[in-house]
Amino acid sequence: MASSVLAIRARTIVPLSGESPALGAGLFAALKKIDNAVLLVRDGLVEDVLPWKNARLPAGARVRDVGPVCLIPACVNAHTHLQLSWLAGRTLWGKGFAAWLASMIPQLSTASVGEVVSAVESACESLAAAGALHVGDVGGSLRGALTLVDRHCRAAGVGVSHFCEWFGFGPPFIDNEGPWPPRCRDELAADPALAVRCAPAGHALYSTAPEVLRAAREYCARNNAVFSFHLAESPEETQLLTDGNGPLYDCYAGTVLPEDWRPPGMRPLAYAAGLGLLGPGALAVHGVQLDAREVEALAAGGTALCLCPRSNRNLDVGAPPVRALMENDVLLCLGTDGLTSNTDLDVRQEAVCLREHLDVPPEALIRLLTVNGAAALGLSDAGRLTPGGPAAFCILPEILTY
Structure with missing residues (x-):
């Protein structure tokens, strides 16, 4: 029996079919939009996107009118920490990065299995409800939670790329299987199918041993995987790496940082470049503390950058230099952090945050949410409503319509 067609009618649809990842001036180019449009769906796949007046619906087609809204392809959330969702509402905001970190660290060993499971399930469901097609998630914080996040993401219909994060300066366990963090290694060995969706990652330049960062980056390059790490997130990070002191040092000294640790005496971007962490296939996160020359260097090397502006604002670490990043052709995408x-x-x-506070044009923001996020995570079939592709879409907030 032939399957029936579902016709989804909306005021406007922006399909992004044929769009490539956008840099520089390409971010601001007009997007093709179809007013009084219909999305034809068969068996969960896009059959066509066209004006309603041109639609020739087959017999038995079902019509769903979603009203005066703009539909875009389902979004890519390129950076999250789903394993830590149980800490919602339990950390200190507005007092800087080190104060937030100090409020969180003592709680990391206090979670019960039940509250972690419940929080992860709820978080994954909320991702789907918010129109996410795929998420880049940082794993390795809690033993066993990688499998948990993977199961609940897939149950919610959200694809996931797992970044298995190394944290600390202990002796790395690196062999031919790759530089996988100890908290992830057993799960990956038990489930080869899970390993396909995973890549080793670094936490940050101040919290992960440099030899581990290099090994993880090299492994990802050999295996055509994305390497992700936090970069230039806070003034405290810059102070620690350049001067070896400050509130972040006070937070980590004697615990994370070994007794013989010495600062590299370099700003974060220069240190990352010296370790060979940048370039195509690398996804840096935050970039709040990048100066003008560093933005140019990041762009020249081909590193992608994920912006998390609301997290940055909540922690009072500053705002990323968005305009400079756009004008210098950095591949930008968006993430919610956790x-x-x-x-x-x-x-x-x-x-919405970037639109309201930095007046970034909607055309650029739609691309960051879709095709750019897909490119940053190495996804070839996401971020577009293309005939034959998944019919995954979301409603664009009114402030982003144009």
Whole structure:
């Protein structure tokens, strides 16, 4: 029996079919939009996107009118910390990065299995409800939670790229299987199918041993995987790496930082470049503390950057130099970070934040939410409503319509 067609009618649809990842001036180019449009769906796949007046619906087609809204492809949330969702509302905001970190660290060993499971399930469901097609998630914080996040993301219909994060300066366990963090290694060995969706990652330049960062980056390059790490997130990070002191040093000295640790005496971007962490295939996160020359260097090397502006604002670490990043052709995308530093996991609200506070044009923000996020995570079939592709879409917030 032939399957029936579902016709989804909306005031406007922006399909992004044929769009490539956008840099520089390409971010601001007009997007093709179809007014009084219909999305034809068969068996969960896009059959066509066209004006309603041109639609020739087959017999038995079902029509769903979603009203005066603009539909875009489902979004890519390129950076989250789903394993830590149970800490929502339990950390200190507005007092700087080190104060937030100090409020969180003592709680990391206090979670019960039940509250972690419940929080992860709820977080994954909220991602789907917010129109996310795919998420880049940082794993390795809690033993066993990688499998948990993967199961609940897939149950919610959200694809996931896992970044298995190394944290600390202990002796790395690196062999031919790759530089996988100890908290992830057993899960990956038990489930080869899970390993396909995973890549080793670094936490940050001040919290992960340099030899581990290099090994993880090299492994990802050999295996065509994305390497992700936090970069230039806070003034405290810059102070620690350049001078070897400050509140972040006070937070980590004697615990994370070994006794013989010495600062590299370099700003974060220069240190990352010296370790060979940058370039195509690398996804840096935050970039709040980048200066003008560093923005140019980041762009020249081809590193992608994920912006998490609401998290940055909540922690009072500054605002990323968005205009400079756009004008210098950095591949930009958006992420929500996690519920330890954000109120929700709706990546569309990151775009709203940039629209409201930095007056970034909607055309650029739509691309950051879709095709750019897909490119940053190495996804070839996401971020577009293309005939034959998944019919995954979301509603664009009114402030982002144009």
